């Protein structure tokens with residue numbers, strides 16, 4: 001593939017291959033000074049229309065670890081503020097001959113549309129509520145490192161499923177890899193189409209968390225909600241926030257995940273966020289490894 005636009009369409013051996021590559025890359029992350037030359041002479045542009053702490057910086061880290069040059073495009077100071085369109089901006093950057101464009105955009109489908117207009121490789125760093133493929137891959141790698149496998153695990157995705165590209169990409173990946181996926185949340189945040197995704201659906205944390213191997217908490221995506229849908233934070237935490245009592249229902253060796261950014265005291269108790277079962281910081285570290293793997297996998301397909 002020339003681009004990575006989503007998990008949709010990836011087959012199990014391809015996902016396994018990327019995770020194996022990332023497992024190898026993970027070994028180099030804690031070795032300061034180790035820079036590979038795989039991407040020497042290549043240029044990556046980060047083009048982020050939505051805020052990011054983890055994804056943008058880890059793409060920069062990953063590309064630099066592989067010897068690439070990185071340019072972080074600043075949207076607020078770009079000529080988009082003078083009325084230039086997304087596509088004209090992408091085509092303009094493409095004319096400078098970058099090799100890779102990493103794009104985050106608030107509209108589902110925007111990254112795929114953009115990929116059709118440029119010659120360089122495009123990686124989706126999150127498009128609206130549609131997909132966030134590298135997040136699902138880093139989550140899968142973290143799960144595999146703790147559980148040794150993904151197939152047959154019970155994975156509970158909890159919270160705002162409806163607006164979450166992380167949930168969608170995870171559901172696609174976990175189903176492809178043979179996990180049992182549960183989604184838990186208030187019905188207003190599950191969406192009427194959820195049953196079509198091949199998941200078990202729960203509106204009660206107590207029922208959905210029973211015997212789970214992996215508990216993945218998701219942030220309320222307020223920026224994608226109309227104000228009438230935004231629940232009260234106190235009430236939401238009472239019913240759907242992960243605390244000790246609720247976590248007791250999962251398997252004793254269950255791991256707690258969160259893609260970040262976390263809202264402590266809303267979807268997750270601050271104590272649980274820092275609990276030894278929380279693998280949140282490992283997810284961030286694996287984010288660098290997975291992004292290195294994705295960049296390596298695209299090398300044979302980069303523009304000539």
Ligand code: CP
Nearest residue numbers: 052053054055259260
């Ligand atoms: N998980 C994630 O995508 O985090 P950022 O929004 O900080 O990149």
